[in-house]
Amino acid sequence: MEKDCELRLGPPERSPKLDVIVVGAGLSGLVSAYRLLEKEPSLRIRVLEASNSVGGSLQQNTQGEIGAKWFEKSQTHIYQLLQHLGVPMQQRSLVGSTLRRCWELDQSVSSNLAKYELQRYINELELKTAFFKPGRFSYLDCPNTLLEFDSARLLNALTQGLQRADILLSRQAKAIYHYKDYIEVHDSVQNIHTTDALILAIPLNALQQINISPTVPLEWRKMLNNARPGVRKMMTSFIASYRDGHWRNGGYSGSFLKYDPLIVGCEYRPTVYTGLMLHNDGMESLVRSMTLNALAQHFGEEMKVPHTYSQYTFELSSLQHLPLTTPWNRIIWSSSAAASTCYRGFLGGAVQSGLRASLNALLVVRPQVVTWTDVADIHCQNCPNIRDIGALKLWLSALNLYNVGYYALYASSVFLALQFAYKKFG
Template sequence: MEKQVDVVIVGGGISGLTAAYHLHKKDPSLRVCVLEAKDRVGGRTLTVPLKSKNGTDYWDLGGQWVSTSQKDIMNLIKELGLETYPQYHSGRKFTQVESAKVKSSRTDVPPLSVFALADLSSLNSKLNKLGKEIDSNDPYRSKKAKELDSKSVHTLFKESLWTDGAFKFMEVAIRTAIGLEPSQMSALFFLSGVGSAGGVEAVFGMNESDAQGLKVKGGTQQISQIMANKVGIENVLLDHPVEDVTQDEKGIRIKCVNGVTVCCERAILAMPPTATSKISFNPPLSRERLEIERWIMKGNTTKVIITYQEAFWRSHGQSGEALTYGGPTDVAGCDVGPLSGVMDASTPSGNPALVMFVAADQAIQWSKQDAEVRKGAVLRSLTDIFGPEAENCLDYIEQDWSNEPFIDGAIAGVATGGMKYYASGLRQPQGRLHFAGTESAIDWSAYMSGGVQAGVRAATEILYHLRPDTISDQELLGTACVSSYRPKHN
């Protein structure tokens, strides 16, 4: 079977469907086809039903947080008619970072010694200063880029901190947020994220302008589902993994594993860079692209949602938050307990739940355990932190993103020494092939907002070639990898 369209988009996540939706809005006559390898749209967003206090409700097992400072995703949410609600974070918070002892605080200031708190404050100031110096369009063009890319986040912290408490606190925070150990990740990559987000506080905070500030009513997967309906569900082909992309001066020919072939004038690759190795490209992708694919590391994250009859933590004046190194465990093969971070996950319908993360090295170790052993360890860790009520749950579900077919991991990072080809390798078009995906975003890379921004940018590149009259010079100049193009008008 062979199909002829104007544009093919490989990947039906938020970034790919944003590109398709943007193309459709600009010119509905454009024939657009989305090829999605999985049996659903949404990519790294996944909304599932669970037993709840009031029957059944929906929770996000993938990306779930947005913020008022993430203009790209917030504008899209508003346009699609969806609503947000704030992340609950009022009340006592728990930490277990320096020892097995669980400590608590009534404020956002962690219960560390005054020396560790001063150390943390100094580090945050340093990180914010360095982040502001990073060129968001191409981090490697920054003044200290080579030096920062030569060291890991672990090394940066060791050089900057002198208290064990502050170091362990940041180590757990990084592990929870990114799914990588600080020793695995380039300091330049981390600082570019800090800079584009507006500071360390924005990356780890829970106010409405911070990365974990808002959630979407009904879940985030519906963002992709709504866009798929708007571009025409008949144009979104599920269970169509791509195996070959061939292009010449006339167009692109894309062959799927199931034998379907789609020919087009231009195409967008909107999938995790770690997953593109499964596709054969003719001609081959550029050396810059292949290099950055080698240096990008998938995050190891298992996300767990547990629902309850009552939000007992709120009744006790607790926020539902905990940051932990894992705590002790007696399970063979696991150095520490499974958990890294815990937060309130109650829905706007009033159905109580907690969300937690098993991340980085802990995710690898605990993935080898039987599911029931892992569940038991998670519940034990929760009872150590919140008390015995944490064990009496209504429903329990986990999602190991490293085992998700065609995605192969959660949030991605770049290993030490790998940032040289970051911008050119992830964003630069190659012939008729263009690139989206949150990893290629300028702002809020690795977040849903970054995926939206990258999708619009890739669609604008396509429009420049196929429908130039539909875009303005401002739209064109606002895209990172078309800087070499000249404006259409003087």
């Protein structure tokens, strides 16, 4: 191990030592804490959450889910968790196929080639991004296998099971001091927490806001450098209710896609519309006007004046690294983006990474309660295995056939026109 990463014994603890601290109260962090107490109720657990609510990107209001989170049954870990907690699921109702969708991708002459290239790009992500599995359906069609659920009910069930744990909101972890015998966490209100094991249920790019001593190992530093973007990319989910389904009145299903800026939308309920917008940091205040104006261009001016409107913004998680599945002494990674090995970045990945983190924490604080069933629970189920990919296949996956085809057609047209002109006019 590198000299600057070596751990030393810590000074006498300045606060009562906990068994486990979980940083991040998103789905992954809550699942970690829930499973720990389910396996060993005597554990002393504390959850530190930087925001003023639990759930991470799972947000809900009276209209429904903000940025509705749907999934397929093949995402076994989230499916089994909902069954275990008694949270009902129902198949997503689809808008009639006779109605038109509104995609910029459909409006160009070369739309079929562009859509083919988009599907190839998704396949390229599967090949090159470790453990990224977007699902077993085409993103160019509306799948009829999606399940929806009440996220507030899920979060309530998890927090009910965490009544013996301390959940501290508006407490951002600012510094972590990692010793051989324990870990010390300093939060944003100057409190100090000590623990035997620490679960970081946050994406890798969020680690840049935390001072860790001693320095993380070299491989982690390389990942951090790769995850450090020039401009922070944000995703804002929105939900808007109307007095009527104006998109249906215009003959549209509500399926909407605009790519500059990237805006994706769909019908959530007959009079409720939901979607998301990708943008740079600092543009949150512009999202409402930009999305509603874009929708109004196609669905009518009524889209500019929703009856109710809500939005929620979060930073895009970095996926440009291998999943962090091996703990660094007492520090354990969780979160769908950072540590999942199947359906990474999705709900299924969040639950799977949370289960693995709880298992690794138990191996530190209560190894005697770990069983083979716990190990089996974190395995990828209904998720294709990663295959060895040849260099030729990787190169072909990255070849932009849309540009190649477009410019080849353009060059051929120019050549034929010149040839025709030469023959006619000599």
